[in-house]
Amino acid sequence: MLPPPPLLLWSLPASRALSLLPPSSTARDPEDARDGVKLPPDAAASVKLRSFAQNAAVPPRRARRAASPPRPPARALRPAPSGPLSAAALVCGQVHKRSPRVRAVEDHSAAAMAAARGLWVLVLVLGAGLQAGVEACSCHPAHPQQLFCTAEIVIRAKISGEKIVSPSNSSSPYMKMIQYEIKMIKMFKGFDKAKDIQYVYTPVFSSLCGVKLDSNNKAGYLLSGSMWSDGRISIGQCDLVESWDNLSLSQKKNLNYRYQMGCECRINTCYTVPCASTGENECLWTDWLLDNSLNGEQARQYACIRRSDTSCSWYRGGPPPEKDFLDMTDP
CATH class of the missing domain: 3.90.370.10 (Tissue inhibitor of metalloproteinase-1. Chain B, domain 1)
Incomplete structure (x- = not known):
């Protein structure tokens, strides 16, 4: 037997409405039993009726809550994004999704830092390259005939001694020269400039295109160079300077007239x-x-x-x- 609707019960007298309730609903209120309070019949009927109406209205709401799907578990917070702005948000206790403007600023900041690191690397590489360029002698490629034609003096000579000299009053080591004392065997070019040559000069440092000659070379060297205003002969790596034994026979013959x-x-x-x-x-x-x-x-x-x-x-x-x-x- 279904219980009558609550609205119908409220429209009837309390005694009549109580008679329509099922037996389980007319039991004594637990609160009354616990407190040991006896109510008059009409008052007890009103209490029972109110309790039934409340209980009749509650179960449908609870059923609807039970029937609704369970809420999904709370999503775990994503790892905090990197960047100066996100770090500041974490310090302030704010964890939020980055806006496009924030992401743009962070990307620009990261790009600027990467560009700065790349610039420092480029500076270091260029500095090393410039240092290597300063420490090396660079000469334009030239055929032996070209070196012969551009030289003022071309001779074959042996080295008999050497010493370090300073052609000027400067105390800088880069101004020092090696003075090679030579014994000239034959002159191929420069008859109108010098009759006899006793010394030739070259920079001390190979980075300044200075050349190293060996006095123990019995065959001697082919030396070409230019003449300074004071009559001294300067030779370097960009000139035709070669051990005589390293020359081919054709080169030795070409020195006479073909060049x-x-x-x-x-x-x-x-x-x-x-x-x-x-x-x-x-x-x-x-x-x-x-x-x-x-x-x-x-x-x-x-x-x-x-x-x-x-x-x-x-x-x-x-x-x-x-x-x-x-x-x-x-x-």
């Missing part, structure tokens, strides 16, 4: 292809392109000379003899 015959010709160094001649008075030097060396076959065997038709071309000369006996008379 001089071609000083009006132009030698163009080929580094890449295509490499084309720009005129008839030009010879293409391809040692670096073919052999990746500046001391290839053209440098050791050929001379660029002017022909009778005023054009220039490479000339090698006759085949070398079977025995190197010409070194006694030829240079």
